[in-house]
Amino acid sequence: MTEKLTVQVTAGPANAIGKPPVTVIEPTRGWLPIDLRELWEFRDLLYFFTWRDIKVRYKQTFLGFAWAVIQPFLAMVIFTVFFGLLAKLPSDGIPYPIFAYAALLPWTLFSESLTRSTSSMVMNANILKKVYFPRVALPISSVLSPLLDFGIAFTILILMMGYYAITPTFNVIWLPALILLTLVTSLGIGLWTSALNAMYRDFQYVVPFIVQIWMYASPVVYSASMIPEQYRFLYGLNPMAGVIEGFRWALLGSEAPGSVMVVSVVISILILISGAFFFRRMEKTFADEV
Amino acid sequence: MADRELAISVRDLGKRYRIGGSQAYYKTFREAVTNVGTSVVRRLNAGGQAPVADYIWALKGVSFDVERGDVLGVIGRNGAGKSTLLKILSRITEPTEGRAEIYGRVGSLLEVGTGFHPELSGLENIYLSGAILGMRKAEIEAKMDDIVRFSEADRFLETPLKHYSSGMQMRLAFSVAAHLDPEILLIDEVLAVGDIAFQQKCLGKMGQISKEGRTILFISHNMDAVLSLCNKGLLIENGRAKSIGGIRDIVNEYLKVNTGLLGEVRLADEPQKGYDDLKFRAIRIRDARGKVTPIIDMNEDYVVEIEYEITKPVRSAQVAFELFNSVGVCVFCSTDMDNEPENLRSIKQPGTYRARCSLSSSYLRPGAYTIDLSSSIPGVKMLNLFHNAISFEVTGLNIENKLSQGRRGIITPIFRWETQKI
CATH class of the missing domain: 2.70.50.60 (abc- transporter (atp binding component) like domain)
Known part of the structure; x- marks a missing residue:
């Protein structure tokens, strides 16, 4: 039997590489960067994880994708009644409903992305224990999948802008960058919390609570202009402050978030980089710890 | 040796686990926080020495080579370290020490149906499972017809998986896995599940894969499957590689030690x-x-x-x-x-x-x-x-022996038939 099995170079799949790849397996130590090239090779898996999360999310629901609109819309109605009409919070001269909704959009995207990525390791424990792939694909896909909800909810904003006859400024071209900043922020934090949650399930309870508090620390129901000028810089330490103010600026033409935005971008990139290193360091223990 | 290429090379591989605590039960944050306190106290009491945790080596000092085209059966008792070895080689978990090199595209199959989602349809699950096993989208699409034919599920492709019988789920899962096309295939006890017919089908497919000259590393308790598929054997005992050699000798040794079977x-x-x-x-x-x-x-x-x-x-x-x-x-x-x-x-x-x-x-x-x-x-x-x-x-579950395969009866005799047109 030994001899008749000759070496055979299989034609292989379309993507087979000419030279056989060598996989080296040895213990890793210290802080290593995420292997981006490998992640790129697994891009199809990233796609399928995202696609699965989207497909599964509203299965067996009666209202389906309407939920993507219902949640931010109802929040907007409630905020308008309590904070806009009763508390009469200033809204930079913009009608309160659209003022709140323009903030709720990125905020919902952020909170969904963060909550889902936090639980992504634990939710996929059975897969983690049975097959190898770059683990970071899970938090990334969890961050990407709420984008569809965001897109659906965005149509309501367009309708509202029509209703209030608000024409977007030229700054609207910055919107994709702002969405990216939202995702970068939630991924950065999600890398930390998903790795921590694999070890300590407490984060499953901590994160939703923090998200709730965080919303009031971000200019969702109020305007950042309420913050005294000298503290704006500090306020930017909350990256979502920059994102939300940026959304209002790009869509509704409110005041440009100068220093807040700069601080937010820097902070959010720092969180992403530190999160990536932390995740990479914890990654090897996931299959044993989850 | 010189004229044969290596597929897998393992040197002094070891994996240490902490007993109890972390792997058996997830820690809570509170424990970790309080542990900081107690360990400081303990450290002070112990005169600056860190407390020694209890560790167990699931695998220690394991070295072996697998040549291209070999079908290596890894055998050993439960808990001997077979699965740990496979988990390390398939990169699910990291070794504590040592090194392994794998030359070629690796596919690992530790479970049939990894990543299946009950709410998705059969077709959707083929994509998902294929991608999780390491296939590219284009590759899955190219093999879709074969996968569907092998699974015999063509009429139910649009049905959510949760409505499938367990046998059907298994068939679908295996047919995805069977169409993985790696040069080196790592397989765990996948045959432990499913009915006899399914096991036969799996074995048949695996036999076919091995005949194509792929390298296979196969873990099983089923001596029969090991003997009929593998040409080489690796006996693992208490986390150590006890011996490696021809499959019959290794199985013999295993049976001798573990079941008292001596002949x-x-x-x-x-x-x-x-x-x-x-x-x-x-x-x-x-x-x-x-x-x-x-x-x-x-x-x-x-x-x-x-x-x-x-x-x-x-x-x-x-x-x-x-x-x-x-x-x-x-x-x-x-x-x-x-x-x-x-x-x-x-x-x-x-x-x-x-x-x-x-x-x-x-x-x-x-x-x-x-x-x-x-x-x-x-x-x-x-x-x-x-x-x-x-x-x-x-x-003798060997693939050549088609005659008696799938027959009922406690014995499978072959009798002489004569048929004449009258």
Whole structure:
């Protein structure tokens, strides 16, 4: 039997590489960067994880994708009644409903992305224990999948802008960058919390609570202009402050978030980089710890 | 060695786990926080020494090579470290020490149906599962027809998986996995699940893959599957690589150590109740080449060899054995008078005898068999009886043996047929 099995170079799949790849397996130590090239090779898996999360999310629901609109819309109605009409919070001269909704959009995207990525390791424990792939694909896909909800909810904003006859400024071209900043922020934090949650399930309870508090620390129901000028810089330490103010600026033409935005971008990139290193360091223990 | 390429090279591989605590149960943050306190206190009490945690080496100092085209069966008892080895090689978990190199595209199959989602349709699950196993989208699409045909699920592709029977889920899952196209395939006990027909199908597919010259590393408790698929064996014991070599030798060694299967049992030292004047001394199983072995190939003849000693002349004594299959059904009985009925009237003189019964195993289903050994004076009395005198394995789930595959019945005889047009 030994001899008749000759070496055979299989034609292989379309993507087979000419030279056989060598996989080296040895213990890793210290802080290593995420292997981006490998992640790129697994891009199809990233796609399928995202696609699965989207497909599964509203299965067996009666209202389906309407939920993507219902949640931010109802929040907007409630905020308008309590904070806009009763508390009469200033809204930079913009009608309160659209003022709140323009903030709720990125905020919902952020909170969904963060909550889902936090639980992504634990939710996929059975897969983690049975097959190898770059683990970071899970938090990334969890961050990407709420984008569809965001897109659906965005149509309501367009309708509202029509209703209030608000024409977007030229700054609207910055919107994709702002969405990216939202995702970068939630991924950065999600890398930390998903790795921590694999070890300590407490984060499953901590994160939703923090998200709730965080919303009031971000200019969702109020305007950042309420913050005294000298503290704006500090306020930017909350990256979502920059994102939300940026959304209002790009869509509704409110005041440009100068220093807040700069601080937010820097902070959010720092969180992403530190999160990536932390995740990479914890990654090897996931299959044993989850 | 020089003219053959290496597929896997493992050097001093070790994996250490902390007992209890983390892997058995997830920690809570509170524990970790309070542990900081207690460990500081403990450290102070211990005079600055960190407390030593309890560790266990699931794998230690394992080294071996697998050549391209080899089908290596990894065997060992539960908890010996087989699965840990496979998890390290498939990069699910990191080794604590040592190094392994794998040359070529690796596919690992530790479970059938990894990543299946009950809410998604069969078709959607094929994509998902394929991607999780490492296939590219284009690759899955190219193989879609084959996968669907193999799974026999073409009518249910749009049905959510949760409505599938477990057998159907299994078939779908395996057909995705079977179409993985790696140069090196790592497979865990995937055959432990599913019915006989499914297992046969898996084995058949795996046999086909191995014939294509791929390297396979295969973990199983099913000695029969290991023997029929693998050409090399690696025996793991207590986290160490005990031996590596030809699969038959390795399985032999494993059976010797773990089931006491030796191919030979000395009965002389055993307390024998009953008739003192005829004593059994030994029983052996020999293969077609005369080698004492507890493993018999399904298509080979074999010999049951019985040694006994007679101290006083006995009249009409017959020596017999009954063969039982693994569920305790007596398959047949054979006696030393079957060919020579006139012996019935003869007297056996004192002395030591060796009786040989030549058998064919072609009709025996693969599996474990045991022999009850007895001597008696037919119709008068039982002289001596040994329950489970010896055990052996019939193997031969080999793919070539298509004739008896999938047949019902406790034996699988092949009879002669003649058909004429009349």
